[in-house]
Amino acid sequence: xxxxxxxxxxxxxxxxxxxxxxxxIALSVSLLVGVETVRRGIRESFAGxxxxxxxxxxxxxxxxxxxxxxxxxxGAPAGTLSWDTYQRWAAHPAVKWTIPxxxxxxxYGHRVVGTTAAFFEYYRFRNDGRVQVAxxxxxxxxxxxxxxxxxxxxxxxxxxxSIALTHGLRGTGIMDHTEHPFVVSGILAPTYTPIDRSLFTxxxxxxxxxxxxxxxxxxxxxxxxxxxxxxxxxxxxxxxATQADDGAMARDDVMPGDQGVDTLxxxxxxxxxxxxxxxxxxxxxxxxxxxxKNRFESLRLQRxxxxxxxxxxxxxxxxxxxxxxxxxIGYAEDGARIITGAVLLVGLLGxxxxxxxxxxxxxxxxxxxxxxxxxxxxxxxxxxxxSGLLSLVGAVTGFALxxxxxxxxxxxxxxxxxxxxxxxxxxxxxxxxxxGVVAAGVLxxxxxxxxxxxxxxxDGLTIRL
Amino acid sequence: xxxxxxxxxxxxxRFAYRAGREVLRxxxxxxxxxxxxxxxxxxxxxxxxxxxxxxxVLAPTAGSIHVLGQNPAELPSSRRDAFRGVYLGYLFQLFxxxxxxxxxxxxxxxxRLHAAxxxxxxxxxxxxxxxxxxxxxxxxxxxxxxxxxLSVGQQQRVAAARALIGSPELVIADEPTSALDADRRDxxxxxxxxxxxxxxxxxxxxxxxxALGSRxxxxxxxxxxxxxxxx
Numbered sequence: 001x002x003x004x005x006x007x008x009x010x011x012x013x014x015x016x017x018x019x020x021x022x023x024x025i026a027l028s029v030s031l032l033v034g035v036e037t038v039r040r041g042i043r044e045s046f047a048g049x050x051x052x053x054x055x056x057x058x059x060x061x062x063x064x065x066x067x068x069x070x071x072x073x074x075g076a077p078a079g080t081l082s083w084d085t086y087q088r089w090a091a092h093p094a095v096k097w098t099i100p101x102x103x104x105x106x107x108y109g110h111r112v113v114g115t116t117a118a119f120f121e122y123y124r125f126r127n128d129g130r131v132q133v134a135x136x137x138x139x140x141x142x143x144x145x146x147x148x149x150x151x152x153x154x155x156x157x158x159x160x161x162s163i164a165l166t167h168g169l170r171g172t173g174i175m176d177h178t179e180h181p182f183v184v185s186g187i188l189a190p191t192y193t194p195i196d197r198s199l200f201t202x203x204x205x206x207x208x209x210x211x212x213x214x215x216x217x218x219x220x221x222x223x224x225x226x227x228x229x230x231x232x233x234x235x236x237x238x239x240x241a242t243q244a245d246d247g248a249m250a251r252d253d254v255m256p257g258d259q260g261v262d263t264l265x266x267x268x269x270x271x272x273x274x275x276x277x278x279x280x281x282x283x284x285x286x287x288x289x290x291x292x293k294n295r296f297e298s299l300r301l302q303r304x305x306x307x308x309x310x311x312x313x314x315x316x317x318x319x320x321x322x323x324x325x326x327x328x329i330g331y332a333e334d335g336a337r338i339i340t341g342a343v344l345l346v347g348l349l350g351x352x353x354x355x356x357x358x359x360x361x362x363x364x365x366x367x368x369x370x371x372x373x374x375x376x377x378x379x380x381x382x383x384x385x386x387s388g389l390l391s392l393v394g395a396v397t398g399f400a401l402x403x404x405x406x407x408x409x410x411x412x413x414x415x416x417x418x419x420x421x422x423x424x425x426x427x428x429x430x431x432x433x434x435x436g437v438v439a440a441g442v443l444x445x446x447x448x449x450x451x452x453x454x455x456x457x458x459d460g461l462t463i464r465l
Numbered sequence: 466x467x468x469x470x471x472x473x474x475x476x477x478x479r480f481a482y483r484a485g486r487e488v489l490r491x492x493x494x495x496x497x498x499x500x501x502x503x504x505x506x507x508x509x510x511x512x513x514x515x516x517x518x519x520x521x522v523l524a525p526t527a528g529s530i531h532v533l534g535q536n537p538a539e540l541p542s543s544r545r546d547a548f549r550g551v552y553l554g555y556l557f558q559l560f561x562x563x564x565x566x567x568x569x570x571x572x573x574x575x576x577r578l579h580a581a582x583x584x585x586x587x588x589x590x591x592x593x594x595x596x597x598x599x600x601x602x603x604x605x606x607x608x609x610x611x612x613x614x615l616s617v618g619q620q621q622r623v624a625a626a627r628a629l630i631g632s633p634e635l636v637i638a639d640e641p642t643s644a645l646d647a648d649r650r651d652x653x654x655x656x657x658x659x660x661x662x663x664x665x666x667x668x669x670x671x672x673x674x675x676a677l678g679s680r681x682x683x684x685x686x687x688x689x690x691x692x693x694x695x696x
Contacts, residue, residue: 002577009565013565365563365564367557368560368561368562371549371555372549372575373550373551373553373578374578377543460523461520461522462517
């Protein structure tokens with residue numbers, strides 16, 4: 001106890017160094033814990049993008065491509081599947097429900113999803129969250145469009161606005177479906193998933209919009225129209241000021257010969273606008289989601305679909321595909337971890353340097369303690385205790401900092417990044433960090449302590465200045 | 466500690482930091498209990514080394530030393546440190562105090578470090594004893610003053626109080642007055658003598674200032690005693 005109170009007094013005496021050391025450890029710990037928390041939040045948000053769906057089915061292709069295109073609205077789908085095939089599987093005895101999805105059009109870079117009322121009934125995200133219409137109602141006629149909350153707020157779309165969708169997954173311009181405008185019938189409540197960045201129409205709407213198009217080429221009458229008029233923007237002649245950049249960028253995207261970052265996307269668009277997607281009188285689907293009557297049947301059903309000979313399909317288990325995808329992008333989080341670990345190491349080394357640099361001026365103090373009968377072991381213990389206290393206070397402060405920031409920034413992260421970061425009591429990993437940091441602090445303190453021990457033996461009762 | 470034994474008893478003591486380079490070579494030296502001994506030694510005569518040996522921080526290369534009847538070399542190092550903490554008081558020339566402790570905390574430190582030293586206070590609490598000593602040494606109005614704000618003379622008095630708390634058997638003072646002017650030096654010596662008498666402690670006072678010697682029971686000359694000096 002005496003050693004502890006001596007350590008505390010000694011630290012208090014060097015107030016500035018102590019505070020700076022604690023601050024540097026606190027910052028590195030908060031970075032470490034913060035990255036861990038955000039990582040977990042992102043991971044959970046990510047994994048919660050789709051729930052309750054047992055299989056995602058699309059044209060034969062990669063499972064990641066299917067997941068990304070159908071759920072995350074990224075990249076282009078591998079192809080289409082026929083309405084007949086969809087009907088056949090929807091009627092399969094093991095299948096409880098299906099949600100058809102038709103992609104291929106966009107609005108200012110936001111995807112348009114053609115689907116049915118089943119989407120609102122069966123699609124689940126996060127913890128059993130349903131997609132809900134905040135204002136207005138779900139689309140019912142082939143001129144209705146329901147807008148995700150992000151799309152509505154970014155493009156300032158209001159209920160009843162008339163909008164023209166764009167053929168292809170990017171840009172606006174000559175490929176606009178101006179001859180088949182849609183009316184906003186509803187705006188969705190925020191889900192903090194890619195749904196917020198999408199628009200929803202009926203399958204009939206998608207089909208009607210492409211009436212007369214051939215091989216992804218608009219009807220002659222439309223091509224004859226002069227110029228490349230931008231589609232009508234709701235409520236204003238020009239895109240709203242805040243969206244001016246978006247609009248400009250979107251238009252640039254379709255400029256011929258546009259190279260660079262858009263090349264890939266342009267290629268993807270071409271694929272998406274591949275022949276026969278929207279043609280013919282059947283609905284051509286991009287994918288469909290399904291729920292089974294008995295979840296244990298999912299695997300068997302998946303195998304059955306993947307080996308279907310009538311039409312080549314790919315069926316994936318969302319959870320498995322999500323985990324695979326997470327592992328693919330997981331290298332980034334390893335990198336973040338390594339960096340924060342290095343930051344912590346620097347913080348601890350800083351503490352060691354701070355303690356070590358005081359040793360010379362403290363030699364006198366050590367000789368005095370020695371004359372009073374304190375052994376070299378006790379003097380070494382004093383230094384180890386000091387570093388232990390510094391790292392403990394630093395680590396606890398760091399944790400407090402993270403939780404404080406999370407309490408403040410939780411809503412912000414949700415609104416701006418669509419990442420919901422749950423504030424939970426420190427878990428096993430956090431406690432491990434806490435113990436690890438204090439242990440590392442003690443370990444680091446052994447270095448100056450060892451030096452002090454040697455000094456003490458060497459100096460004896462000689463006071464060196 | 467043995468009650469009747471002399472405070473310090475040295476026989477054929479040899480000490481060398483490095484083999485072949487003797488710093489101390491003392492055939493016989495006895496300091497009786499409750500005496501005030503003045504040890505005169507110019508710098509380089511090996512006095513700091515001798516004090517280190519007596520305090521049990523340095524182990525003799527050969528020969529024997531008994532402090533209060535105990536040979537420190539026979540004790541394990543932790544007991545040797547504790548022995549010093551309980552039975553000895555030590556005064557440095559300068560900078561005696563732990564800068565981040567108050568006056569009373571500095572004085573009380575030996576009793577806090579060693580329960581056996583605190584036990585020597587009897588019924589008096591450590592705080593009371595520290596306060597009493599501070600008052601006796603004229604520090605009554607600066608009990609909680611940071612020691613860094615004290616004058617050198619005041620600092621040395623605090624150090625004396627710390628060396629004397631718990632009535633140690635032997636007080637070793639290594640030139641404690643060398644930084645004081647003549648008036649303050651005499652005043653300090655008076656206080657030190659009075660407190661040593663009260664505590665019934667043996668005082669081993671080392672200085673190069675021979676003028677002080679007349680006030681002591683016994684004056685020893687280290688260059689005469691130490692056959693290794695100057696060689």
